[in-house]
Amino acid sequence: MFVVVGVTGGIAAYKAVAVVRAFVQEGHDVHVIPTPDALRFVGTATWEAISRNPVTTSVHDDVARVRHVSLGQSADLVVIAPATANSLAKMTAGLADDLLGTTLLATTAPVVVAPAMHTEMWRHPATQHNIGVLRGRGVHIVGPDDGPLTGGDSGPGRMSEPDVIVAAARDALAGAASAGDVRTDPVGGAEGDLRGLRVVVSAGGTREPIDPVRFLGNRSSGRQGVAIACAAADRGAEVILVAAHLDAEILAAASASPRVRIVRAGTAAELGLAVRDAATEADVVIMAAAVADYRVAEVSDRKLAKEQADGPEISLRLVQTEDILAQLAAGRAPGQTIVGFAAETPADGETLLERGRRKALRKGTDLLAVNRVGWTEGFEAEVNAVLLLDGRGELLAEARGDKRAVADALWDGILTLRGER
Ligand SMILES: Cc1cc2nc3c(=O)[nH]c(=O)nc-3n(C[C@H](O)[C@H](O)[C@H](O)COP(=O)(O)O)c2cc1C
Incomplete structure (x- = not known):
């Protein structure tokens, strides 16, 4: 050769x-x-x-x-x-x-x-x-x-x-x-290995209102989800990015791509609606957004004020939000690939892999990217480290590096799963 x-x-x-x-x-x-x-x-x-x-x-x-x-x-x-x-x-x-x-x-x-x-x-x-x-x-x-x-x-x-x-x-x-010795065109073609794929990616963190000015949120910056959307677009896919709250600067990277359409969502319920709607025509759905597990049961239509409280404490009753990822997995169309993210803080004596494995089986995802989060890891950081688990909870690959590198490794894993590489 x-x-x-x-x-x-x-x-x-x-x-x-x-x-x-x-x-x-x-x-x-x-x-x-x-x-x-x-x-x-x-x-x-x-x-x-x-x-x-x-x-x-x-x-x-x-x-x-x-x-x-x-x-x-x-x-x-x-x-x-x-x-x-x-x-x-x-x-x-x-x-x-x-x-x-x-x-x-x-x-x-x-x-x-x-x-x-x-x-x-x-x-x-x-x-x-x-x-x-x-x-x-x-x-x-x-x-x-x-x-x-x-x-x-x-x-x-x-x-x-x-x-x-x-x-x-x-x-x-x-x-x-x-591929029948079809050779790549390293400089001329605009086609990528995700060409023809219709992709939905959710990114950012949902906010559940408490009253007109306060909310329950999380520290997700949206960086990983946006990196996944941009990587897909760069590799030839058509992308719908369902963006919950995320930094304007981070979202700008996706806005610049002609192959990314951005749909905004605020709460977990709005995000669920937007993703399910977009998913009807999608080959791959990736839930990278940090979706609230709980929302406030009774949202006040007036700002909660100290002077209206009975004492120094107040309680908020929280109810579970819908499990969008599990619903998507349960209702997936033939040939559709459902990918989830699990941000975990494993308990003592439990490994990240064990925790991820249980979650993969519970959610029914085709691929679950499990990462450890903490005050200094995962959220807001520029780098990430994930375990990629298949539908049986088996470790397919590990990816670490900046969020774009992790995004590309995730797409490589998805293509392998779909038998497209
Ligand atoms: C000691 C030294 C180490 C360097 N290492 C790197 C490197 O690892 N990666 C890189 O992108 N540039 C590196 N550079 C800068 C490149 O040599 C420089 O950008 C050069 O123009 C590259 O030319 P080329 O891409 O045509 O080989 C280094 C420069 C020096 C002096």
Whole structure:
């Protein structure tokens, strides 16, 4: 097999040596294309010795063989490791100012990309947007992992380990083969792996009124739900986002997408109505909103005032709200996938998995994303860590990282469940 390994200018370039070596040891014809900046980290001699093929960065070398397109045309697989923020941006824009850029435009082979950068660069909306666009074009993104970074800090941005990248490349090839060798178009097509799916996502936190000015609410920021909606849209789905109260700044990310329609809801009852209505035409419904379990039984139509109370205490009678998720699961249409989120604070002696498993069975979901919440975890945070449990409560996968990464892992799990990958 003809394998192209693109190496870009990050400190993790040294780890790409192990990726190249693994492909060579498997007997493939490996061609390394470093960017000029990558050569400041690991030099031409290393790449030529390891790959056993000549290495150049420029479209002006070996012009007789038209290398600027021939490598891309010959490739059965392209792997970019590490992929810098700069190179991801160039790939998204389709720039072709070096040999790697022209090769990427010339290939129809599966492309696997392993981003590596500091957490701030990874989380920047520009980088996240680029990742979304690339995924939408069918590019396979591996990692990044959460862990120690070069500057001594730690967080998402560390390049995945070489064996994980090689395994992802094998999966990408197997996927292309099982799809009748339909190759992805890494730069041109706007189609993604969720193309044709109609999706409903709820996000944010409901508010149950107490009186005209007060409510019972929760700390959900809506970040995870919006990330799920944006990821789906970037990957080609048509999305209805049922938005309970969430930060305007967070919602803005979804408003910007032409494939996301936003429907507003305030209380659990309103959210239930909106989701059920949208779900009638949906292939996948994801309940990521934090829906109140209880509402106030008698909502006062006048502001509760201290001077009207009999003493220093008052009581509010609460009644359970409807279980929207369980209802959706019980009434699901054939072929419809129902996904829930469970924010849990497990009791002593109980694991998150055990608690999630019980909930998955009780709710009847196809997939349940279980996360631990607390004063500093889950809600409001930029990062998340979830266990993905199938309908039998079995652990399918774990996902951690920023909320967009978790959203993409969730969609990968949904596609696997639906047998669409
Ligand atoms: C020591 C050092 C380490 C770097 N590591 C990274 C990195 O891990 N990820 C990244 O996106 N940029 C990193 N950069 C910045 C890139 O090298 C820079 O953006 C460069 O223009 C990338 O060029 P390329 O994408 O064409 O290879 C690093 C720079 C230096 C000096």
